[in-house]
Amino acid sequence: HAKASGRNNYQFFKANMHAEAGHRMFVENGLRRALKRGEFVLHYQPKVDIASGAMTGAEALLRWHEPTLGLIGPAQFIPIAEQCGLIVPIGRWVLRQACEQVMSWQRAGLAVVPVSVNISALEFRHPLFIDEVSKILTETGIDPSHLELELTESVLMHDAESSATALEALKRMGIQLAIDDFGTGYSSLSYLRRFPINTLKIDQSFVRDIETDVDNATIVGAVIGMGRNLKQRVIAEGVETALQLSFLRREHCDEGQGFLFSYPLLPDALARLLKMPHAAVVA
Numbered sequence: 081h082a083k084a085s086g087r088n089n090y091q092f093f094k095a096n097m098h099a100e101a102g103h104r105m106f107v108e109n110g111l112r113r114a115l116k117r118g119e120f121v122l123h124y125q126p127k128v129d130i131a132s133g134a135m136t137g138a139e140a141l142l143r144w145h146e147p148t149l150g151l152i153g154p155a156q157f158i159p160i161a162e163q164c165g166l167i168v169p170i171g172r173w174v175l176r177q178a179c180e181q182v183m184s185w186q187r188a189g190l191a192v193v194p195v196s197v198n199i200s201a202l203e204f205r206h207p208l209f210i211d212e213v214s215k216i217l218t219e220t221g222i223d224p225s226h227l228e229l230e231l232t233e234s235v236l237m238h239d240a241e242s243s244a245t246a247l248e249a250l251k252r253m254g255i256q257l258a259i260d261d262f263g264t265g266y267s268s269l270s271y272l273r274r275f276p277i278n279t280l281k282i283d284q285s286f287v288r289d290i291e292t293d294v295d296n297a298t299i300v301g302a303v304i305g306m307g308r309n310l311k312q313r314v315i316a317e318g319v320e321t322a323l324q325l326s327f328l329r330r331e332h333c334d335e336g337q338g339f340l341f342s343y344p345l346l347p348d349a350l351a352r353l354l355k356m357p358h359a360a361v362v363a
């Protein structure tokens with residue numbers, strides 16, 4: 081009996097493995113086509129100054145407009161793009177597109193806010209990454225201070241020495257730098273001090289239940305205090321409720337980002353917000 085069920089498990093596992101490999105192949109081919117046919121789109125989610133309610137920036141978030149399946153979120157395809165290396169050309173497209181978008185808002189006479197772009201490990205460690213970024217800055221004409229790169233702790237700590245070198249080079253170009261999903265990785269605090277980082281983004285898992293979970297409230301409070309001491313701005317991700325906002329305001333968190341303020345928006349919708357006086361997002 082045990083043997084039979086063991087074999088069944090094996091059969092099941094094998095079937096799953098095939099399904100998974102098949103799925104990965106399907107997505108990989110789809111992504112290759114998507115790049116060629118221009119099926120990627122960026123949505124932009126406002127970042128808000130908690131004290132004033134003004135928009136301080138926007139994060140570019142990638143979506144894939146698959147012709148038959150519709151809009152697909154990054155969680156469905158970024159991991160596969162990372163596994164097969166396609167994240168490098170995709171990431172390059174994202175960077176260029178985000179910079180071109182800023183320039184087109186600027187040409188339209190809109191209040192310009194910096195745009196943040198997520199960078200995967202493979203992109204950051206690519207030997208041509210810095211050159212590529214520099215080329216995109218020159219070719220699009222964007223003011224480097226209007227571009228922020230978001231990197232996770234694990235990406236930075238993987239090889240902290242060479243990360244520090246790369247970050248210094250990006251900093252010298254005038255680009256802003258942020259640590260994304262802060263608190264979920266293993267940052268060495270001594271490196272954190274050495275990295276030329278402007279912003280810490282507190283991961284949404286800590287923000288989610290700051291009203292009810294004392295530990296999370298303590299962690300968020302501590303990160304805000306640390307950011308203040310290290311002269312880094314602190315932004316809370318995933319702000320969904322008025323109670324979370326009042327907690328963050330009480331703790332003097334600099335910025336917030338989340339569904340409470342705005343969902344990620346199409347470029348035109350973000351442009352409408354940029355047209356509002358002081359680009360205020362919160363009342």
Ligand code: C2E
Nearest residue numbers: 141142153154155174198199200318319320337338339340
């Ligand atoms: P992330 O960089 O931490 O981005 C924040 C994610 O949280 C986004 O999900 C955003 O839509 C979502 N979010 C924002 N506010 C709230 C909220 O109040 N509640 C909840 N529950 N969620 C909120 P999204 O767009 O699905 O992106 C997921 C992840 O995919 C991103 O996490 C980032 O790691 C990755 N990603 C997105 N775009 C790119 C890209 O262009 N390149 C790379 N390498 N990764 C990307």
Ligand code: MG
Nearest residue numbers: 139198230260
């Ligand atoms: Mg991010």
Ligand code: MG
Nearest residue numbers: 260261281317
């Ligand atoms: Mg994040």
Ligand code: MG
Nearest residue numbers: 260261283284
């Ligand atoms: Mg994340």
